[in-house]
């Protein structure tokens with residue numbers, strides 16, 4: 409039996425990882441306060457705050 413997953417879209421933002429000069433994604437956390445993710449190359453953790461204009465911030469730069 410095949411069951412389709414409910415349309416549960418995870419919100420994410422595309423980000424630029426300075427560390428490896430590459431793009432990646434940060435996914436919204438359950439509480440909706442942050443976007444979290446990892447650099448696809450070096451797996452460095454990144455986090456961006458939602459709100460305070462943060463949601464429009466497309467390019468997060470890892471420090």
Ligand SMILES: [Zn+2]
Pocket residue numbers: 425427428429447448449450451452
């Ligand atoms: Zn990296």
